[in-house]
Amino acid sequence: MNRIPSLFVSHGLPSVALFEDEYSASLRLFGEGLPPLKGIVVVSSHWMNPGAIQITSGKRPRIEKNFYGYQPELY
Numbered sequence: 001m002n003r004i005p006s007l008f009v010s011h012g013l014p015s016v017a018l019f020e021d022e023y024s025a026s027l028r029l030f031g032e033g034l035p036p037l038k039g040i041v042v043v044s045s046h047w048m049n050p051g052a053i054q055i056t057s058g059k060r061p062r063i064e065k066n067f068y069g070y071q072p073e074l075y
Helices: 021-034
Strands: none
Touching: none
């Protein structure tokens, strides 16, 4: 089995999803250059919440929105 290296990619501000700039363009190009993937492991920095650690393999996991004051499109 071929594996790609593990990699840390910061998403930057949440608003990066709304605007096309040099940073978002470089993220898009990086993603387009990857080979077909069977899965992606995402580790959130928002894990320090009360309760047990949770792991999911769902196709559409629940999104935890714990930020405020951004553009309405992000909610």
